[in-house]
Amino acid sequence: MSSYDDFEAFEQAVPLSQRAMAQAAPPYLEGLNPAQRDAVEALEGPVLMLAGAGTGKTRALTARIAHLLATGTARPNEILAVTFTNKAAREMKERVSGLMGHTVEGMPWLGTFHAICVKLLRRHAELVDLKSNFTILDTDDQLRLFKQLIQAAGIDEKRWPPRMLSGIVDNWKNRAWTPDSVPASEANAFDRRAVELYGQYQARLRTLNAVDFGDLLLHMLTIFQAHDDILQHYRRWFRYILVDEYQDTNVAQYMWLRLLAGGHKNICCVGDDDQSIYGWRGAEVGNILRFETDFPGAKVIRLEQNYRSTPHILAAASGVIAANKGRLGKTLWTESEEGEKVRLIGHWDGEEEARWVGEELEALGHGTRGMEPVPLDRCAILVRASHQMRAFEDRFLTIGLPYRVIGGPRFYERMEIRDAMAYFRLATSPDDDLAFERIVNTPKRGLGDKAQQKIQVTARTNGVSLLEGARLLLASKGLTGKGAAALSDLIAGVDRWARAARDPGQSHIELAEQILDEAGYTLMWQNDKTPEAPGRLENLKELVKALEEFENLQGFLEHVALIMDNEAEDDVAKVTLMTLHAAKGLEFPVVFLPGWEDGLFPSQRSMDESGLKGLEEERRLAYVGITRAERLCTISFAANRRVYGQWQSALPSRFIDELPEAHVEVLTPPGLYGGGYGAAGMASGLAAGASPEIMERQRSDLHERAARADVYNSPGWRRMQARAAERPMSQPRETRTMVIDAEAVSAFSVGERVFHQKFGYGEVTDIEGDKLAVAFDKAGVKKVLAKFLLPAAQAGDVPF
DNA sequence: CCTCATATACTTTTT
DNA sequence: GTATATGAGG
Numbered sequence: 001m002s003s004y005d006d007f008e009a010f011e012q013a014v015p016l017s018q019r020a021m022a023q024a025a026p027p028y029l030e031g032l033n034p035a036q037r038d039a040v041e042a043l044e045g046p047v048l049m050l051a052g053a054g055t056g057k058t059r060a061l062t063a064r065i066a067h068l069l070a071t072g073t074a075r076p077n078e079i080l081a082v083t084f085t086n087k088a089a090r091e092m093k094e095r096v097s098g099l100m101g102h103t104v105e106g107m108p109w110l111g112t113f114h115a116i117c118v119k120l121l122r123r124h125a126e127l128v129d130l131k132s133n134f135t136i137l138d139t140d141d142q143l144r145l146f147k148q149l150i151q152a153a154g155i156d157e158k159r160w161p162p163r164m165l166s167g168i169v170d171n172w173k174n175r176a177w178t179p180d181s182v183p184a185s186e187a188n189a190f191d192r193r194a195v196e197l198y199g200q201y202q203a204r205l206r207t208l209n210a211v212d213f214g215d216l217l218l219h220m221l222t223i224f225q226a227h228d229d230i231l232q233h234y235r236r237w238f239r240y241i242l243v244d245e246y247q248d249t250n251v252a253q254y255m256w257l258r259l260l261a262g263g264h265k266n267i268c269c270v271g272d273d274d275q276s277i278y279g280w281r282g283a284e285v286g287n288i289l290r291f292e293t294d295f296p297g298a299k300v301i302r303l304e305q306n307y308r309s310t311p312h313i314l315a316a317a318s319g320v321i322a323a324n325k326g327r328l329g330k331t332l333w334t335e336s337e338e339g340e341k342v343r344l345i346g347h348w349d350g351e352e353e354a355r356w357v358g359e360e361l362e363a364l365g366h367g368t369r370g371m372e373p374v375p376l377d378r379c380a381i382l383v384r385a386s387h388q389m390r391a392f393e394d395r396f397l398t399i400g401l402p403y404r405v406i407g408g409p410r411f412y413e414r415m416e417i418r419d420a421m422a423y424f425r426l427a428t429s430p431d432d433d434l435a436f437e438r439i440v441n442t443p444k445r446g447l448g449d450k451a452q453q454k455i456q457v458t459a460r461t462n463g464v465s466l467l468e469g470a471r472l473l474l475a476s477k478g479l480t481g482k483g484a485a486a487l488s489d490l491i492a493g494v495d496r497w498a499r500a501a502r503d504p505g506q507s508h509i510e511l512a513e514q515i516l517d518e519a520g521y522t523l524m525w526q527n528d529k530t531p532e533a534p535g536r537l538e539n540l541k542e543l544v545k546a547l548e549e550f551e552n553l554q555g556f557l558e559h560v561a562l563i564m565d566n567e568a569e570d571d572v573a574k575v576t577l578m579t580l581h582a583a584k585g586l587e588f589p590v591v592f593l594p595g596w597e598d599g600l601f602p603s604q605r606s607m608d609e610s611g612l613k614g615l616e617e618e619r620r621l622a623y624v625g626i627t628r629a630e631r632l633c634t635i636s637f638a639a640n641r642r643v644y645g646q647w648q649s650a651l652p653s654r655f656i657d658e659l660p661e662a663h664v665e666v667l668t669p670p671g672l673y674g675g676g677y678g679a680a681g682m683a684s685g686l687a688a689g690a691s692p693e694i695m696e697r698q699r700s701d702l703h704e705r706a707a708r709a710d711v712y713n714s715p716g717w718r719r720m721q722a723r724a725a726e727r728p729m730s731q732p733r734e735t736r737t738m739v740i741d742a743e744a745v746s747a748f749s750v751g752e753r754v755f756h757q758k759f760g761y762g763e764v765t766d767i768e769g770d771k772l773a774v775a776f777d778k779a780g781v782k783k784v785l786a787k788f789l790l791p792a793a794q795a796g797d798v799p800f
Numbered sequence: 801c802c803t804c805a806t807a808t809a810c811t812t813t814t815t
Numbered sequence: 816g817t818a819t820a821t822g823a824g825g
Contacts, residue, residue: 085814114815138815213815280812385811387817407813581812603811621812644810645816 028066028099036060039268039301040067043240046261046295047268048288052332053275053317053627054308054587061244061270062092065107066099068240080238080260081110084245088585089115092244109238113253117216120234127227128219135210140535142166142212149200155193169198173214174282176221176252178202217252224259235263246271246291250282258294265295273328274321275624277581279610279617289328306332308587310339312663313633317626319660324616340369342626342633342659345667346652349640350388350595354395357381357592360634361401361575364590371632376402377573380588382580382625384601388594389577396575406578416525416536420543421557423515427497428554431465440466443524445486454478455487467494493518501553508552512544580625591629596622596637597650622655635659 032040036056039049040063051057065081068074083089089111096107109116118136125132137145146162146169172182179199205211211219224231241261243249246269249257261267269291276285292298306314314332321327347353367373383389389405396403419442422435429435440455441447458478459469473479474488497515500506516522525537550556576588595601602618610617626633637652748754752764765775 112815118815136815216815277812278814281814387810579812605811617812642816 026067026070027101028063028070032056032060032063033305035301035303035305036063039303040064042268042299042301043068043073044266046265046291046298048246048291048295048298048300049268049270049303050300050328050330051270051272051303052306052330053272053624054306055303055332056305056307057270057272057303058092058095058244060303061242061268062095062099064242064268065092065096065110069096069100074240076107077109078237078239079107079109079242080116080240081107081242082113082116082244082257083110084112084248086112086115088112088244113256114213114216117220117256121211121216121219121223124220124223124230127223127230129206130211130219131209133209135208136216137205137210137212139166141210144535145201145204146197149197149204153193153197153200160193165194165197168194169201170214171282172198173212173218174250174252176218176255178218178222214252217256221252221256221259224256231259232263234260239264239266241267243267243269244271247273247276247285247288248278248283249287251284251287252282254284254287261295267295272330274324274330274620275584277584277617277621277624279613280606289326302330304330304332306334306336308630309334309627310336310631312339312341313626313629313631315663316342316633316659317623319663320619320626320655320658321623323658324619340632341663341665342635343665343667344656344659345634345636347636347638350391350638350642351395353594353636353638354391356636357392357594357634358395358399358401360592362399364632374590374632375573376575378588379590379592380576380578380583380586380628381592381594382578382583382628383595384580384603384621386579388600392577392594402572402574403577404574406576407582416539417543419521420512420516420540423497423519423521424512424553424557426467426494427501427511427515428557430467430494430498433459433466436466436470439519439521440470440490443520445490446482447486451479451483451487467491490519508550508556509544509547512547512553516540516544580621583628584624587628587630589630590632591625591634593622593625593633593635594637595641596635596653596656597641598653599650600641601653602655619655619658622653 029037029040033056036059039047039060043064049057049060051060065079068079069076081089081092083092093107093110096110108119111119121128121130121134122132125134143162143166146166150160150162150165172186177183177186179195179202182195182198205215224234238260241257243257248271257267257269269288271288273285273288276283276288279285292300309317311334314334318332345356347356361376361379364371364374364379365376381389381392383392386407393403393405395401419439422432422438425432425435426439437452440452455466455470455473457469458473458476459466462469462472464472470487470491474484474491479487493515496518497511500511500514501508522537522540525533525540528536547553547556598604601622602615606614606618608614626635635656637656638650640647640649642648748764748767750764750767754762754764763775
């Protein structure tokens with residue numbers, strides 16, 4: 001009964017391969033430096049590859065796999081290679097294929113911890129009271145379950161928010177604690193009821209035949225610990241183990257790896273203790289720090305030659321990270337030429353900071369500071385918290401600077417949303433084959449592989465879309481019986497929806513609901529008994545609600561297409577906006593690091609919650625940020641910032657004081673030129689065209705803010721001033737006159753031509769305060785806020 | 801049952 | 816300041 005029995009047979013069906021290549025000159029070794037080569041060739045026994053930022057870690061890792069395969073040391077299916085993200089796994093697969101010069105047949109065990117555990121768990125599910133077709137709950141489902149349990153237990157939801165409970169349980173799972181192995185000391189800290197609820201939650205999951213992400217690992221651990229035969233089997237099977245981003249492993253993952261590597265100890269862990277930034281979700285830097293103790297005789301290889309950044313950038317990063325205790329220690333070096341120093345600049349407030357970055361980006365695009373013009377897609381702005389992106393988005397929308405945000409909402413990636421969108425796409429463009437393919441048998445209509453193949457063939461031979469092909473197939477009686485009836489139903493539906501979508505009198509919201517109902521899609525989820533079904537229905541409701549902001553389905557689909565696939569959608573170069581966390585592993589020629597203020601970065605919360613440990617993780621985040629830059633890195637801070645609607649002043653980040661002076665150039669912000677404190681200097685930079693009232697208002701505003709900011713007494717600021725004073729002033733520097741956007745203050749007038757990001761061009765027809773009625777050329781009459789409008793004349797050179 | 805108003809919280813994120 | 820969640824009221 002156990003699928004475990006045929007496991008071996010299944011795996012061994014994959015042929016031994018690549019032995020013949022063993023004698024050939026190995027192209028995958030070309031260009032590796034001695035350390036990298038060491039890391040590639042030390043195949044036997046435990047190896048720790050300490051790979052600093054930009055030292056060619058992935059290169060070495062993939063070459064190592066290629067080496068294992070090419071020398072015939074291991075077959076593709078005997079290598080266990082784990083990553084944290086699907087992206088990393090995909091990339092590794094591609095690069096191994098590239099190195100081998102052909103597609104690597106079946107590396108079934110190259111994947112994320114979770115993907116590999118799913119695979120294993122499906123084979124052994126019955127050992128933990130699951131069926132092998134168990135479902136995997138996402139965070140939403142998990143939260144809903146906890147909520148139900150809390151309510152059922154009659155506990156006050158205010159005192160025990162589901163989120164908190166779910167967080168606690170997640171934490172426990174990260175540490176490989178099952179309900180009965182949670183230490184008493186922990187339990188007391190949270191109330192024993194949390195442990196009870198944890199137990200109930202697990203019981204509920206079992207009856208639902210479901211697991212959450214943490215369970216994937218935990219269940220496998222349980223199985224390995226309770227069934228030695230199974231453990232021994234996999235120990236023998238996975239002859240070589242590779243782990244990427246080892247510094248990010250949590251306790252459960254660590255135990256899992258130790259169990260599997262326990263026999264032969266052929267484990268190669270790659271990581272960088274200085275880039276451990278996921279402690280808050282259970283990652284244990286200790287795992288990497290302890291490696292040599294865990295695996296006595298481990299070979300430690302340091303990759304220290306950096307191929308990414310200039311010496312100034314590396315020195316700045318090293319200076320900051322040096323303040324951390326308990327590091328394994330690495331010294332990055334590079335052969336690259338000196339380049340620019342890291343630039344440091346302070347601003348009055350967050351808006352000015354955004355404005356300045358925008359101007360810098362424009363200047364870089366034209367070529368400045370003796371640099372080649374730098375297109376926007378080579379630049380990135382890395383922030384600590386996603387809400388910091390807003391100021392930049394606002395500014396970039398205003399000046400029409402193309403940008404993309406990484407790590408946005410994942411809403412549109414959900415299965416049910418994609419299905420629904422596919423239906424909408426068919427309604428607006430019936431020839432959308434991808435959409436047709438997606439929904440032709442969703443919900444199940446009895447149009448299986450056979451029927452779909454027939455449709456494909458008919459469409460292809462006639463050179464028409466799938467929908468038309470389906471029509472032809474029906475007309476030619478190529479499909480009969482139940483399938484034919486279902487297909488003709490679907491086609492009739494699409495025709496009806498397409499007609500309705502063209503009808504201007506038809507509400508697109510009603511149409512959307514109608515489509516989902518008539519297609520039987522809503523019903524499908526209503527009848528679905530799995531725990532995630534209610535959530536999916538809720539998401540669908542949300543999707544329909546999101547439609548309200550748009551004039552028609554078409555407009556909505558366009559909008560979503562843009563935010564979904566902005567990589568491939570258009571070829572306009574865009575500056576990248578993302579969090580520091582999301583930037584790990586990436587690199588950009590030009591990097592801006594705004595918001596370096598104490599409290600924001602390092603984050604106050606982080607320090608409050610985790611003390612010195614938290615601060616050190618923030619510092620590693622700073623290190624990650626700086627080391628993303630290849631040629632130019634600019635750090636900035638603002639004296640004043642609006643936080644939750646409240647103006648707050650802040651001191652420059654303590655990390656700024658840790659930057660080695662020799663590698664930093666302090667820029668004087670335009671308004672502060674000449675060193676005068678604040679307001680006077682700022683005021684002189686006011687746009688000449690602004691009306692006296694506006695000028696006065698902004699001047700007093702600045703005085704008020706300046707008065708509130710004690711930033712000028714901070715060590716960071718004083719040092720900055722001192723450095724600025726030391727610098728010979730004769731040297732012409734790039735200060736631009738500050739442009740105060742008068743359009744943000746001045747009102748529009750009736751009859752004026754305006755431009756809106758979403759709706760395009762139009763004419764103002766009515767004004768009520770800051771709310772304007774605008775007759776848009778394409779989108780019709782809409783009420784919009786003035787701040788979303790640009791005078792049409794100014795939008796002329798906006799590339800949208 | 802649905803809508804509106806008030807309260808509340810609110811890093812970082814992958815699977 | 817904004818999004819979200821809950822409770823009251825229509």
